[in-house]
Every structure is written in C-alpha cells, then in structure tokens.
Amino acid sequence: MNRIKAPLQKISNKFLSKNSFKKLLKINGSIAFLMCLIMFAFLAISVPKLFFNPFNIQALMFAIAPEGIVAIGMMILLISGVFDLSVGSVMAFAGLMTAMMLVAGLPIIVCIIIGLLVGVAIGFINGLLVEMAGINPLISTIGTMYIFRGATEFLMVGRSVDYNNFPEIFVNFGRKGFLGVYWMFWILIILVVVFTIFIVTRPTGKRLYFIGGNENLAKLMGIKKRKIRIGAYMISGLLAALAGILMTAKNDAANRYIGNVTHMNVIIACVIGGGSLNGGQGSIPGALFGIIFLSFLQNAFNLFDFESSMQRIILGFVLMAVVSVDGFMTLRRQKELGRI
Amino acid sequence: MEQKSISTLNNKKKFNWTSLTIIILTLAVFGFLWATSDTFFTFANIHSLVYDTSFIFFGVIGFTYLMIMGEIDLSVGSMFAFSGMWLGMLCDWGLPFAPALIIAIASVIGIGAINGILVVRFRVPSMMITLGMMTALAGLSNLLSTNLYGYYYPDAYRAIVRPTISIGGEEVFVLIIIMIVIIAVLEFMLHKTTIFRKMYYVGENLDTAKIYGIKAAKIKFITFIISALTAGIGGILVGSRVAYAAPTIGIGYEFQMLTAAVLGGASLFGGKGSILRASIAIFFLQLIRNGMVIHNIDPLLSQIIVGIILIIAVYLDTRVNKATTV
Numbered sequence: 001m002n003r004i005k006a007p008l009q010k011i012s013n014k015f016l017s018k019n020s021f022k023k024l025l026k027i028n029g030s031i032a033f034l035m036c037l038i039m040f041a042f043l044a045i046s047v048p049k050l051f052f053n054p055f056n057i058q059a060l061m062f063a064i065a066p067e068g069i070v071a072i073g074m075m076i077l078l079i080s081g082v083f084d085l086s087v088g089s090v091m092a093f094a095g096l097m098t099a100m101m102l103v104a105g106l107p108i109i110v111c112i113i114i115g116l117l118v119g120v121a122i123g124f125i126n127g128l129l130v131e132m133a134g135i136n137p138l139i140s141t142i143g144t145m146y147i148f149r150g151a152t153e154f155l156m157v158g159r160s161v162d163y164n165n166f167p168e169i170f171v172n173f174g175r176k177g178f179l180g181v182y183w184m185f186w187i188l189i190i191l192v193v194v195f196t197i198f199i200v201t202r203p204t205g206k207r208l209y210f211i212g213g214n215e216n217l218a219k220l221m222g223i224k225k226r227k228i229r230i231g232a233y234m235i236s237g238l239l240a241a242l243a244g245i246l247m248t249a250k251n252d253a254a255n256r257y258i259g260n261v262t263h264m265n266v267i268i269a270c271v272i273g274g275g276s277l278n279g280g281q282g283s284i285p286g287a288l289f290g291i292i293f294l295s296f297l298q299n300a301f302n303l304f305d306f307e308s309s310m311q312r313i314i315l316g317f318v319l320m321a322v323v324s325v326d327g328f329m330t331l332r333r334q335k336e337l338g339r340i
Numbered sequence: 341m342e343q344k345s346i347s348t349l350n351n352k353k354k355f356n357w358t359s360l361t362i363i364i365l366t367l368a369v370f371g372f373l374w375a376t377s378d379t380f381f382t383f384a385n386i387h388s389l390v391y392d393t394s395f396i397f398f399g400v401i402g403f404t405y406l407m408i409m410g411e412i413d414l415s416v417g418s419m420f421a422f423s424g425m426w427l428g429m430l431c432d433w434g435l436p437f438a439p440a441l442i443i444a445i446a447s448v449i450g451i452g453a454i455n456g457i458l459v460v461r462f463r464v465p466s467m468m469i470t471l472g473m474m475t476a477l478a479g480l481s482n483l484l485s486t487n488l489y490g491y492y493y494p495d496a497y498r499a500i501v502r503p504t505i506s507i508g509g510e511e512v513f514v515l516i517i518i519m520i521v522i523i524a525v526l527e528f529m530l531h532k533t534t535i536f537r538k539m540y541y542v543g544e545n546l547d548t549a550k551i552y553g554i555k556a557a558k559i560k561f562i563t564f565i566i567s568a569l570t571a572g573i574g575g576i577l578v579g580s581r582v583a584y585a586a587p588t589i590g591i592g593y594e595f596q597m598l599t600a601a602v603l604g605g606a607s608l609f610g611g612k613g614s615i616l617r618a619s620i621a622i623f624f625l626q627l628i629r630n631g632m633v634i635h636n637i638d639p640l641l642s643q644i645i646v647g648i649i650l651i652i653a654v655y656l657d658t659r660v661n662k663a664t665t666v
Contacts, residue, residue: 309482
C-alpha cells in the first residue's frame with residue numbers, strides 16, 4: 001500500500017511537518033482508512049455475531065461494489081478538478097438499455113457492450129459540455145442528470161413490457177461469485193488495482209493532478225487538458241454504466257430508482273476519502289475507503305436497529321466536519337507559506 | 341475594450357439584451373399556450389399557476405442572493421421540508437402556535453448561521469458544506485415525517501396561507517400579493533441602495549471589494565442566514581398548505597431553484613442575477629409543466645425538457661459573456 005501511496009504523497013503534499021502522526025494524516029485517504037478501521041473495530045467488538053454473519057457480509061459486498069465502481073470514476077474527475085452528478089441517472093439508463101436489449105433477445109455480451117457504450121456516450125456528452133461548450137460542471141451534469149433520469153422514467157412508466165426474467169447467465173453474473181466473493185466485488189477490486197497503478201505510474205495519471213492543481217499552468221506545460229478531461233468523463237460514464245448493469249443483473253429487473261442518491265453518496269465518499277472539489281487531490285484507494293466507511297456506517301445503523309434517517313443525519317454532519325477540517329488544514333498551510 | 345471603458349466612465353450602461361431572454365421566453369410560451377388552448381387563459385388556471393410559483397419564490401430570494409455573491413446553498417430543498425415539519429412537531433408537542441413559530445424560525449436562522457460560519461471561517465466551498473447540511477436536514481425531516489405520521493397540523497398553522505382578498509370580483513390569495521410586493525421592493529432596493537450593490541461587488545471581484553472596504557465575510561455570513569430564513573419561511577408556507585408532514589415535500593427543490601436562478605441570469609461565478617428574473621423563471625418552469633398537461637404530453641418528459649433548456653440557456657450565457665469580456 002505504501003509503495004502505491006508514496007508518489008501520491010510526493011505530488012499532493014510537498015510540505016510535510018515533522019510530527020509523524022500528522023505525516024500519516026496527510027497521506028491522501030488515510031483519514032478515510034482510519035475511519036474504516038475504527039468502524040470495523042467497533043462493529044467487530046460490539047456485535048461480532050451479527051457482523052460476521054455470512055448474510056451480513058453478503059449485504060455489505062452488495063452495498064460496496066456498485067458505489068465503489070462509480071466512486072473510482074468520480075475520484076478521477078475530482079482529481080482533475082471537475083465532477084459528475086449524472087452518474088446515478090447513467091446507472092439507471094444504461095441498466096435499462098441493457099435490459100431492453102436482453103428482452104429483445106440479443107446475445108448477452110452484445111447487450112452488455114451496448115449498455116457500456118451508452119455510458120461512454122453520456123460521459124462524452126458531459127465532457128463536451130464542460131470542456132468544449134465551457135458550461136460549469138455543476139450545471140451541465142445536473143442537466144444530463146435530469147435528461148437521462150427523465151428518459152429512463154419515460155421509457156419505463158406505464159409501459160406494458162416488463163423488463164425482467166433475463167437469461168440465467170446474466171442474472172448469475174450479478175448474483176453468483178467466485179471463491180465466495182461476488183463477481184461484482186471482484187470487478188471492483190480489479191478496477192481499483194488497475195486504476196491505482198495507472199494513475200501512479202502513467203504520465204496521464206500525473207497530468208490529472210496537474211490539471212486539477214492549476215489549470216492554466218498545466219496548459220502552459222503543454223498538457224492537453226480538454227482531451228484528458230473528456231476522457232475522464234468517458235471513464236466515469238463507463239464505470240457508472242457498468243455499476244448500473246451489475247445492479248440490473250442482481251435485481252433481475254430494470255429499475256428506474258437505481259442510483260437515485262448515488263451521486264450524493266459517491267461525492268461524499270470521495271471527499272471523505274481525500275478528494276477535493278478544488279481538484280488536484282485524492283486517490284483511488286481513498287475513494288474505496290470512503291465508500292467502505294459509508295457502508296459500515298449504514299451497516300452499523302441496521303445492526304443496531306436505528307432508524308435509517310438517523311444515518312443520513314450523522315452522514316451529513318460527518319461530511320461537514322471532514323470538509324471543515326480539510327479547509328482548516330489548507331488555510332493553515334497557506335498561512336505557513338505566507339499566501340494569506 | 342476601449343469603448344467599454346469609455347462607456348463606464350460616462351456611467352452610461354449599454355442596454356443588456358441578454359437580460360430579456362427569460363422574459364421573452366416566458367412570453368413566447370405564454371402566447372403559444374394562449375393561442376393553442378382554451379383552458380389555459382382562464383382565471384382559475386393562471387391563478388393556480390401563480391399560487392404554485394409563490395411558494396418556491398420564497399426560497400429563490402436567498403438562493404439568488406447567494407449566487408450573486410458566488411456561493412451556493414444546496415440545503416434549501418431539505419430546509420423546505422424541515423422547517424414546515426419542525427413547526428408541526430413543535431405544535432404536536434403542545435406548544436401554542438406563536439411560540440412554536442418563533443422557535444421554528446430561530447432554529448432555521450441557527451442552521452443558516454452554521455452554514456455561514458463554516459463557509460466563511462474555513463473558506464470551504466459552500467457546495468460541500470451545504471451538501472452535508474442537505475443530507476442532515478433530509479434525514480431530520482424524514483425522522484419528523486415518520487413521527488408525525490397521521491397527524492394533521494393545527495388550525496392556526498393551516499390558516500397562514502388561507503386568507504384571500506377580492507380583486508375585481510375574483511378571490512385572490514394574499515400570498516400572491518405579498519410575493520408581488522416583495523419582488524417590487526427588492527428590485528427597487530437593488531437599484532437604489534448600496535447594501536445590495538455591495539453583494540454584486542463581492543461576487544464580481546472579492547479582492548477588489550475587500551480593498552474598497554466592503555466587509556465581504558460579514559455580508560456572506562448574513563446572506564447564508566437570509567437564504568436559510570427565506571427557504572424556511574417557504575417551507576412553513578408549504579406545510580401550511582399541505583397540512584400534514586408529507587415526505588415528498590422539498591425533493592428536488594434545490595435543482596429547480598438553481599435552474600430558475602440560472603435562467604434568470606445568475607452565474608455560478610457570481611456577480612450576476614436578479615430576483616425579478618429568477619421569479620419569472622420559476623413561473624416559466626411552471627408554465628412548461630402546465631403546457632405539457634394541457635397538450636397531453638407525458639409529464640415525465642418535462643424533466644428532459646427542463647434539462648435541455650438549462651444547458652442551452654447556460655451555453656448561450658457563456659458564449660455571450662465571453663464575447664463581451666474577452
């Protein structure tokens with residue numbers, strides 16, 4: 001883990017203090033990792049029987065996998081200084097497209113590819129709107145969020161066709177696993193590893209940080225900002241579509257409510273995991289730890305039989321606290337550097 | 341560039357045609373609906389349209405002011421749900437209506453102050469802080485609505501939006517009159533008082549505004565309180581109309597308000613925006629929904645249309661502004 005994080009640390013934090021605990025905290029995503037550990041220890045000690053119950057582990061994997069996959073794409077966008085609110089709508093729309101093709105009787109692999117291509121296309125549209133048309137990412141992705149959520153509802157509500165009863169292989173893809181771990185969780189692990197290695201070792205990965213850190217400087221250095229950001233949006237769309245297809249397979253039905261709150265959860269998880277809306281910070285493992293923390297939190301509330309609304313209240317305050325602490329640290333660092 | 345500086349020296353503003361976009365759009369849709377439908381231009385229909393507009397209008401006031409200053413408050417939608425239900429809860433606990441109302445308003449102001457202090461003190465993007473507040477308030481109002489299940493608000497609460505006044509033989513809700521008066525007063529104050537001009541200066545260029553001695557942090561803090569307060573008032577009015585704690589109140593309001601503020605000329609970079617045009621934009625969104633019902637178009641398509649309008653409006657806005665500033 002340290003070998004992967006070391007270059008990130010170099011990029012994002014050049015000014016480390018002498019205190020080693022503070023050093024540890026400044027490694028990107030370590031706060032989320034610590035929070036995960038605390039939640040895990042808390043759950044493992046207080047309710048070991050319920051927590052290590054196979055059904056609970058299963059539920060946790062199903063909760064973590066799709067949002068984790070989406071979070072990878074979101075983190076890449078956040079590093080480069082933009083974000084995407086349309087991921088939830090992409091999940092629903094791509095899932096529905098795959099379901100429609102399956103009901104029409106096309107081969108499974110073709111259906112999945114079509115679903116993924118839909119995601120890539122929506123990501124491309126987002127990228128064009130943000131980079132070519134120059135529309136603020138908040139507005140343009142809210143626009144596409146509206147459009148594709150509306151399109152999903154338009155295609156599903158009040159139609160006589162039910163998009164369910166898919167071929168068994170497709171359903172097993174969402175429900176079965178390998179070595180006791182679900183396919184979707186394997187996919188998540190592979191994607192996290194691949195994208196982490198990509199970002200740490202490839203020049204394009206470093207360019208993402210440069211673009212997020214200082215757009216104009218990156219341009220002067222000759223980095224093709226537009227190309228990279230549009231690519232990042234396309235990856236985000238692709239991953240969201242993949243998550244949507246996996247959810248559709250698991251449910252054995254297209255569902256228009258898929259991803260209703262995903263964009264919020266994922267952004268919150270990424271910010272907890274060290275990302276920043278200002279860009280230039282964050283790491284893929286951080287995003288994963290953020291999602292795992294959220295899932296543990298949800299799990300804790302379920303196991304202790306709390307009302308689910310309590311969970312959102314605490315989540316909101318956790319987000320505000322994390323963001324404020326981050327802001328406070330940045331402010332102090334800038335004061336030390338004499339920028340303020 | 342030279343011409344521009346000369347024109348500012350002469351203090352003569354060139355008339356900005358883009359500011360009329362939303363008004364022309366609204367008039368066009370209005371005319372279209374009037375021409376193609378018999379049921380549209382009836383007193384009852386127009387009256388209910390304006391009445392619907394008047395609720396979200398309250399939230400839009402604070403929201404637009406924050407956008408003028410280059411900040412954003414995503415918690416307004418949840419605030420709509422929370423404030424109404426919180427007042428209902430206080431009534432359910434047996435408090436008389438007047439103190440309950442005071443406590444509810446005070447809590448709303450407190451929430452706005454928390455948003456404001458965090459954004460101003462720690463210089464965090466307001467979107468993140470208010471996203472957190474939005475989640476927390478949504479959870480709170482969820483909790484309230486499950487606790488208030490089956491409870492109808494007391495008469496004093498339900499009476500707030502009831503009063504009507506007869507104008508020309510027709511009964512008109514007082515709320516509509518209040519809305520029009522507020523719009524007129526705010527628009528007048530915007531042009532005639534320095535307090536509101538300061539907001540634009542802060543939004544346009546924070547550093548310059550500070551050099552000129554404008555207390556930007558204080559103004560921002562107060563505006564966050566105003567934003568929470570106006571949304572809270574709107575929420576209490578909606579609660580008074582719906583009369584019970586419906587869990588669907590306020591869902592998606594923040595995006596509607598954002599759409600309305602942007603259609604009304606506000607920019608996410610601050611320095612622009614107008615209450616009058618934002619209110620017209622809300623009316624415009626209601627018109628579209630109304631028109632789709634009248635013409636038997638699937639109302640599910642309205643989301644798609646609003647999304648497309650939003651993107652086109654902002655695209656045109658960016659193009660026009662780039663042309664004038666670069």
